[in-house]
Amino acid sequence: MKREDLCHTGSHKLNNTIGQALLAKRMGKKRVIAETGAGQHGVASATVAALLGLECQVYMGEEDTKRQSLNVFRMNLLGTEVIPVKSGTRTLKDAMNEAIRDWVTNVETTHYMLGSVGGPHPYPMMVRDFQSVIGLETIEQINKAEGRLPSVVIACVGGGSNAMGIFFPLIGKGVRLIGVEPAGLGLETDQHGAPLTKGEKGVLHGSLSYLLQDEYGQIKPAHSISAGLDYPGVGPEHSYLKENGLAEYGSVTDKEALDAFVLLSRTEGILPALESSHAVAYLEKVMPELSKDDIVVINLSGRGDKDVQVAASALGVEL
Amino acid sequence: MITRTKTNRIDNLFAKLRENKKSALMPYLMAGYPDIETSLRLLVAVARAGADLVEFGIPYSDPLADGPTIQVASEIALKNKINTDVVFELVRKARKETDIPIVIMTYYNTVYRYGMDRFAKNAAECGADGVITPDLPPEEAGPWKEVALKHGLATVMLAAPTSTNERLKKISEASQGFVYCVSLTGVTGARDNLPVNLTDFISRIRNITDKPLAVGFGISRPEQASQIAKIADGVIIGSALVNLIGKNKDNCIEAATAYISEIRQAMDN
Numbered sequence: 236m237k238r239e240d241l242c243h244t245g246s247h248k249l250n251n252t253i254g255q256a257l258l259a260k261r262m263g264k265k266r267v268i269a270e271t272g273a274g275q276h277g278v279a280s281a282t283v284a285a286l287l288g289l290e291c292q293v294y295m296g297e298e299d300t301k302r303q304s305l306n307v308f309r310m311n312l313l314g315t316e317v318i319p320v321k322s323g324t325r326t327l328k329d330a331m332n333e334a335i336r337d338w339v340t341n342v343e344t345t346h347y348m349l350g351s352v353g354g355p356h357p358y359p360m361m362v363r364d365f366q367s368v369i370g371l372e373t374i375e376q377i378n379k380a381e382g383r384l385p386s387v388v389i390a391c392v393g394g395g396s397n398a399m400g401i402f403f404p405l406i407g408k409g410v411r412l413i414g415v416e417p418a419g420l421g422l423e424t425d426q427h428g429a430p431l432t433k434g435e436k437g438v439l440h441g442s443l444s445y446l447l448q449d450e451y452g453q454i455k456p457a458h459s460i461s462a463g464l465d466y467p468g469v470g471p472e473h474s475y476l477k478e479n480g481l482a483e484y485g486s487v488t489d490k491e492a493l494d495a496f497v498l499l500s501r502t503e504g505i506l507p508a509l510e511s512s513h514a515v516a517y518l519e520k521v522m523p524e525l526s527k528d529d530i531v532v533i534n535l536s537g538r539g540d541k542d543v544q545v546a547a548s549a550l551g552v553e554l
Numbered sequence: 555m556i557t558r559t560k561t562n563r564i565d566n567l568f569a570k571l572r573e574n575k576k577s578a579l580m581p582y583l584m585a586g587y588p589d590i591e592t593s594l595r596l597l598v599a600v601a602r603a604g605a606d607l608v609e610f611g612i613p614y615s616d617p618l619a620d621g622p623t624i625q626v627a628s629e630i631a632l633k634n635k636i637n638t639d640v641v642f643e644l645v646r647k648a649r650k651e652t653d654i655p656i657v658i659m660t661y662y663n664t665v666y667r668y669g670m671d672r673f674a675k676n677a678a679e680c681g682a683d684g685v686i687t688p689d690l691p692p693e694e695a696g697p698w699k700e701v702a703l704k705h706g707l708a709t710v711m712l713a714a715p716t717s718t719n720e721r722l723k724k725i726s727e728a729s730q731g732f733v734y735c736v737s738l739t740g741v742t743g744a745r746d747n748l749p750v751n752l753t754d755f756i757s758r759i760r761n762i763t764d765k766p767l768a769v770g771f772g773i774s775r776p777e778q779a780s781q782i783a784k785i786a787d788g789v790i791i792g793s794a795l796v797n798l799i800g801k802n803k804d805n806c807i808e809a810a811t812a813y814i815s816e817i818r819q820a821m822d823n
Contacts, residue, residue, distance in 0.1 A: 322622075322625055322629075323615065323616065323629075328616065329616075332616055332617075332618055335618050336618065336619075336621070336740075336741045339619075339714075339739060339740060339741065340739060340740035340741065341739075342716060342739055343716075343739070435667070436666075437663045437666060437667050438662050438663045438666055438689075439616065439663065440616075440618070441689070446663075448663070448667060450667070451637045451638050451664065451667065451668065452614075452638075452661075452663040452664045452665075452666065452667030452668060453614065453615040453632065453664075454615040454616050454663075
């Protein structure tokens, strides 16, 4: 496991926010804004803003502020104001809409710290570059431990920043790169967040990629048990990797992710984020294709403490 | 260099207004708001009340350039089951009642997903004169511009106060019919005051292009419209009108007619 859950603030998101906050400083911007789904990017943004003395406001879908109330409180503690977004589906996509509206209004004073590899140029490229530290560290660490590269790398894909971060330095190096999308209640239903598997080409938030949309281009709501994967689009470079066969993409359901959440907790003593649990769950699907000598790296993008309420409710436990 | 094959109603309008040293009144309406049938009647009503050109919006699930007023109207219009084909039908019906230019305003994904050529062909056939795509940057506009011009549709691009002169040049070159000048840094929505640097912004674009310049975003009151008419070729009024329609559900046709007449008067005096 590549343990990004051990990063300060509990996920890989900090890799990107440190880079962007330093950039904001250099540009002379005194205020930063961010969107957040699960709250991980919001907490990472709030943290660097506190450290570097920047004013910070985070947009979060109203639905997500309820699912992830713990992270809302963490952001408040760090001195960040969380603005609940009540438009549209009240999730990550709408938080991003609202952040972009704020940005175009306050562009003279404000830097938008976009949290994933989506959005308009140069964000997909810039966030990828900041997150590629995950892949670079993976190469260094696995070489030290095993003397060779892994056979397979598995990462979850919502917007796709942790996956792009671990994939990018490994592209073309003979490693099977597998991105795992949330199949929600099932790919055959309308309740999933798997645009690479079930979507069509379209433009959302300034980039051309696969999207969940209807025949007239209206964006369809996504669904996932994990707020961080609950997004109807995906970073454009993932679409590029898929179309060119440089990475492959599968999916796991809410239930499979939940089972993996429990499994990793019991077997390794690690509570994975529900997002990362999707990558863990996919291991079972890929195992039959592997031999004993193969090395598999799972990108454990975040820790699961934030998800205990959601998990308890999904498992039918009253807290 | 591609040029439009047909003479367009938009070009004729601005040529005539320029001769008379007048500015165009260009209200925006959301198709399907407050309901499908009424949005058609509103289009015809504002044309009769003195509008020179109507912008007719196809609602989009994620209207990034719009403030709360048009976001809410979009959500309601989509709940009313409007879609691109229905909007084209409304334009076809409106064409029988009025001859002023009708310009469709929508986000690029609506065009892209429908199929650019099919969109342009159907829009032109039903009698629309142009399409405004606020989220399409000029660098990416090539393929769309090509098919739109083939079908005689104007492609209208947006210029912002933050655009550099170099970029304003690109935007004006990609823009046909008129250049949509965004009065401020921000999203659509009525504001109390006009931005202080608006005159400078407009004269900066004037030095770059001789295409007609229409100003939108934040304009709501007659005196604001009259001020802008002195410096620009067109005055766009969107959110204020949509607001008014929302607040006067039972008599929105009368309310919109009175409002547009009042703006018209202020601009003509």
